[in-house]
Amino acid sequence: MTIRVTVWNEFRHEKDASHAASTIYPNGLHEPIASHLRQQGLEVRIATLDEPEHGLTDEVLANTDVMTWWGHMAHAEVSDAVVEKVQQRVLEGMGLIVLHSGHHSKLFKRLMGTTGNLKWREADERERIWIVEPGHPIAEGLGEYITLEAEEMYGERFDIPAPDELVFVSWFQGGEIFRSGCCWYRGRGRIFYFRPGHESYPTYHNQDVLKVIYNAVRWAAPHTIAATPVVNVKVPLETITPKESAAD
Amino acid sequence: MTIRVTVWNEFRHEKDASHAASTIYPNGLHEPIASHLRQQGLEVRIATLDEPEHGLTDEVLANTDVMTWWGHMAHAEVSDAVVEKVQQRVLEGMGLIVLHSGHHSKLFKRLMGTTGNLKWREADERERIWIVEPGHPIAEGLGEYITLEAEEMYGERFDIPAPDELVFVSWFQGGEIFRSGCCWYRGRGRIFYFRPGHESYPTYHNQDVLKVIYNAVRWAAPHTIAATPVVNVKVPLETITPKESAAD
Amino acid sequence: MTIRVTVWNEFRHEKDASHAASTIYPNGLHEPIASHLRQQGLEVRIATLDEPEHGLTDEVLANTDVMTWWGHMAHAEVSDAVVEKVQQRVLEGMGLIVLHSGHHSKLFKRLMGTTGNLKWREADERERIWIVEPGHPIAEGLGEYITLEAEEMYGERFDIPAPDELVFVSWFQGGEIFRSGCCWYRGRGRIFYFRPGHESYPTYHNQDVLKVIYNAVRWAAPHTIAATPVVNVKVPLETITPKESAAD
């Protein structure tokens, strides 16, 4: 079965001709991501903030196995109703890949239960992403680390639940470290947070970064999607006998 | 330092003279809990749903190290503003012990990011709570299991994030099992969910149940309470040098 | 790439004509397991205790992606040299599925660092294996639980490291529970322990049990196999400057 991916992008910085992002990602930073996933044979759809329902209609959600999410300046404009629907879909099994500044999205904060706060700095500094779990499916095909010559810094303390699987930790030239590749299981869904991707750097043109996103999509793809209901089990599976018939 | 505990109770069932809870817990089910914690030397305050701000003013929150939470029929009446404040306090370090039907409280669902859904049955059946991590501080002073001769059944699948530490698993006579003692770390705070405590059974008069709650309060007590801010670290800790000066 | 599986079996009970196992599994309990995996298209090899090197030569290990392990009465006869080699191969990435009484094998105890001790009883009692993580790959295609009408009981406390992922918990008619489907990551390898499979019951003829083993093999298959060496990194990746040149 072909994995069906929805690449969601806020798509605002790139439309501002005065912003570096408009040059680096003239068609939106979702384009290199979507293009790479299509080349790998996945079925890819794009959705953006300024579409009706942010492009995330019930029909789109019903046909999405894994969603990627990039947002930054307009987190507050994402409607609560859409966030609620996407969260429910993740709990039912849809995979979710949260990218970079998506750490402060309503969606990520609701799924984590924490603030997503962190330290940051824009100083064109080197990031080295170390693979601490080389056997993990998301690390497939990578070397010992990925070097990005210039990126925004994110530093600890990153206010997240301890990841269920910690795959990457970043080193920054200015002296900080960051848990930059984190897996969580929520409901039936799998969530991966991947740190790099500031809009003013060509990070989503980096082949290793794209490989990680592809690996993460495959890791997060569900085998089935189903809600976990509340059930009143009136008829027990076993006969319930009063105390005196038991051994203790 | 004496641990300061706020025992929060919805306190509705017990005021209904036609409900078994009014006989089992004439002064509210918070009373045996509060009384036990006081006997152990803790400083205990009580707060209930029908007080102004549900009894959870800024002053109360500022002076609470650990909160216990029992709610059932009126989860929807808890104000979002209070839930928001309590959640923030947990992330800053306040311990939280969620009891029984509190699994569906707004507070628990927000901190977990999941629905808290589960199976249930009222059939006066036996529950045996097995200790699967006997070395855990919350298991101090317990035997191999706790038997409750009659309780409501809660069954899997329980829609929670996999606990960071799973201390208890319950066996039910009718054929189900349940992860009934679960620890999570969120922000700087520690959260413990403890399953038993249906309002129509005398569970909170059981000495082992009270011992677990006391152990959990001690385990969840913070060493410091502090927010995790967003910080723009303009001055780096280390000198940032351009690419050509580095080895790779 | 076809997954290459080695199904390892102690293969002693089945050769004893007075033992029930000789009737239930006339060709060894490895046969229904191997047969099922072959039907699913995997490449399967069998190895048993009484072969030279227990059937686990360097050549076999070099060509195994995932190994399943069943042992019981003769754990002590497995040579330390073979255990050492298999452990190293797991750390390099080979998947390992440990079945039932394999909890006391030298191999499992070395990989866990614990005793593997537990409670047990042979009383032809019902086991109900509850799926607590229905979204997990090992739960694919299963319902809410698997019922085995008669099995040996294993009860907590099971002396294992808390599993990295807990997929199944068993209910037993006699009053116990057990963490019966447990995942661990060790080195680059993935390990799954699956409880059922006492030799005097036809458990390995049960289709759901076989499905779990197949799912587990797929989950445990590595993407690459490689050792983690000790490396003296004499030339640093970055220029190391003395204290006075840094900001702090």
Added chain:
Amino acid sequence: MTIRVTVWNEFRHEKDASHAASTIYPNGLHEPIASHLRQQGLEVRIATLDEPEHGLTDEVLANTDVMTWWGHMAHAEVSDAVVEKVQQRVLEGMGLIVLHSGHHSKLFKRLMGTTGNLKWREADERERIWIVEPGHPIAEGLGEYITLEAEEMYGERFDIPAPDELVFVSWFQGGEIFRSGCCWYRGRGRIFYFRPGHESYPTYHNQDVLKVIYNAVRWAAPHTIAATPVVNVKVPLETITPKESAAD
């Protein structure tokens, strides 16, 4: 109850007058550790490799709540019998703090089940130990990070099971990162690995490093020490009835 600590040290480098350790730690690197723990009111005993039974007699083990372990050049000289006894004691509940090069000790490798391999470099470089879980008991009283102006580098991939709680991650000037404060639960025991402490640097005179060791000792202290036996539970807790009497 006063916590009873045994500070174990290989104590070889310090006796070599040509080695820097003999100047930095003239009485052994165990001395500043033991001295600090005593000042905090703990009951401290010292044991070293060259004593009979390495100073770890049954009597010493029976009276130890938490052990700290530093070894480096003579791991192979530690007798298997002593390692076996100490491992069993940890599984029964004794806390264990493994320091620096103890990552390659027989004891640590047996408890982890992995090789403990890593990268290393001696280049007098700066280490900055970031606290990623500030709410953890082992982080009590620390700031955001600890700076050590000169230390040996340890780098990933560190071949350990993913820690149950990751408290510290180190940044190194030469470009590496390392999971440098790791908690595991094994049996009833608690294990903490703490990275810094190369013998040619005055690391164990650093007040923050000593504070971490003290915090870790308190965190690892057991509430009870007891083995987990194998038990044949011949008499079930509940009446076992044949299939036809049950609901399914």
